[in-house]
Amino acid sequence: MVKEPILTLFTCPKPFTNSHIAIIQRNALQSWKNLGDGVEIVLLGEEEGLAEVSKELGMVHLPEIKRNDQNTPLVSSLFEEARKLNQSPLLAYVNADILLFPDFVESAQKLLAQTNKFLMV
Secondary structure: OOOOOOEEEEEOOOOOOOHHHHHHHHHHHHHHHOOOOOEEEEEEOOOOOHHHHHHHHOOEEEOOOOEOOOOOEOHHHHHHHHHHHOOOOEEEEOOOOOOOOHHHHHHHHHHHHHOOOOOOO
C-alpha cells in the first residue's frame, strides 16, 4: 500500500555537469528522499543530467517548463506545474542545494494542524 504524501517538495536544479554542484545537489535530494514515503519530490526542468538523477532516485521529473528569452526557467511556471501535479496538502519549493531534516516535515505538519493557509519560510 502506497502512503499518500503529506508534502510535495519541488525544485529546479542546476545542470549536473559540474561535479561539485552535482554532489551538493545529490546530497540535498537524498536528504529529501530520507524524509520518508510521506514526501513526494518533483524535479522540474530539462537541465543536463536531471532526467537520469530523477530516475536513479525515484523522483518525479517534469521537463517542460516555460523559460524567458535567456532560457532561464520562469518561477511562475515552476509553481504552476507543481500545483497541477500536487496531491498533498502541503507544497514546498526548496532550492536544490538545501539539506532537509525530519524537523522540516514536523514543523509543516504542526502548522497545518493549526491553519490551512500559511506560508512557511
